[in-house]
Amino acid sequence: MTEKKLYIPWAEKKKGLGHIVGEEKIAKAWDRNENLFFYYIMWLGTF
Amino acid sequence: MEKSAEELYNERLLRLKMAFNLQEPDRVPMFIAADSWVAHYSGFTIQDIAYDYNKLFTAHEKVIQDFDCDCVWSAAGIWPAAVFDAVGGTQFMSMAASASPETPYQFPDVSHMEAEEYPELIADPYAFIIEKILPRRCSELAEPFPRNALALAKGALAFGQYLDRLGAAYQRWVQVYGVPILIGGLAPAPFDILADHFRGIRETLIDIKRRPEQVKAACEAILPLAVRFATTSYGGPSRGFSPVFIPSDTAMFLRPVDFEQFFWPTLRGLVEALAEMGLNSYLFVEGNWDPYVEYLAELPKGKVLVHLENTDIERAKVAVGKTVCLAGNVPCSLLGYGTEDEVIAYAKNLIDKVAPGGGFILSSDKILITPTDAKPKNLLALTKFVKEYGVYKK
Secondary structure, eight states, rough: OOOOOSSOOOHHHTTTOOOOTTHHHHHHHHHHHHHHHHHHHHHHHOO | OOOOOOHHHHHHHHHHHHHHHTTTOOOOOOOBBSHHHHHTHHHHHHHHHOOOOOOOHHHHHHHHHOOOOSOOOSTTTSSOOOOHHHHHBOBBBBBGGOTTOOOOOOOOOOOOOOOGGHHHHHHHHHHHHIIIIIHBBGGGGOOTTTTTHHEEEEHHHHHHHHHHHHHHHHHHIIIIOOOOOOOEEEEOHHIIIIIIIIOOHHHHHHHHOOOHHHHHHHHHHHHHHHHHHHHHOOSSSSSSSEEEEEEEEGGSSSOOOHHOOOOIIHHHHHHHHHHHHTEEEEEEEOOOOOOGGGGGGOOOOTTTEEEEEESSSHHHHHHHTTTEEHHHHHHHHHHSSSSSHHHHHHHHHHHHHHHSOEEEEEEEOOOSSSGGGGGGHHHHHHHHHHHHHOEEEO
């Protein structure tokens, strides 16, 4: 599988950003939004 | 003294959980799989409840109040029309484009994918959905940038608003009426995603003859997306019970040998993956699954609810009743056109034959969509009868 970068988990996003203050909160919010967007795309694709 | 909402909630949840876990609860649990039927029952049109969330939740709330069931099936069966309008949805012909505000969603069998595109789908199914399927299903997403991006954003806003309202309604129903919400998440079977939404049913049935390996590979590629669809759509207050809804509608078109090769492996894979994550599954198996019932015995024990439509439920009880909880299957034809006595006679036989030993939840055989799917007086007679006759004698 050759995946394009259409889903970007926080672990991927944070690369190269250096030190991040409050990363846990940012990571949670980022991934929640990625998940919600994935749900939206799948919903559009199958409804 | 009347029970509090919390007491009712705990009582109903325990009843459902015990049935789900293949045990005998205090009595047979039951639910009404009420979809757009709630609109007509509450004096609205389907268009009303698809566009106005207040009316959608008011309609469901009236059904909750009038029919004493053990859970709400789901209020998410009425899809938010504003999202479809924003993205120019064409797959489901909504009431806005149909002849009457009373018309339910219609589903034309359309192919959004060429046979030559299987390798692309298999290589990266998520990218394929975004780049190929969505612009073909949604006219606004086929427009040049920035109109397509704005349409996707407008749809996302409408979708987020809908989810917020849905979550709030569920919370209210739990707190005020003490009713658990049955469906906790969503993920169609991988073969159904391919056949219903990408390639088309007719074309897929041809593909399994002409390019069988690509169909199998496509289902396997879609499987991880289906698992993630289930987990990202999962919500609700009763995690640990509320199962992921897995509608399965194209299996009935397959020969058993094709079912075994093309449909079953990734459906089983989906259920097993969810079970490993601690999530239950709710297979809504449309049509007649008599030729495939035995396969259900391969599923994780006590983790799956199987809602049967035209399948012989008595035979299913014998074949897989020690592995999966069965739900069903009072015919909508009887609920809609029969008498109260006929409904009760059917329910009595169902309870006599399928309830012993537990692992059974009584419901209609189909989702209630149109007014003729059930007379309210028949549903009232049914709920009253199940509460009286469905008691397990210890």
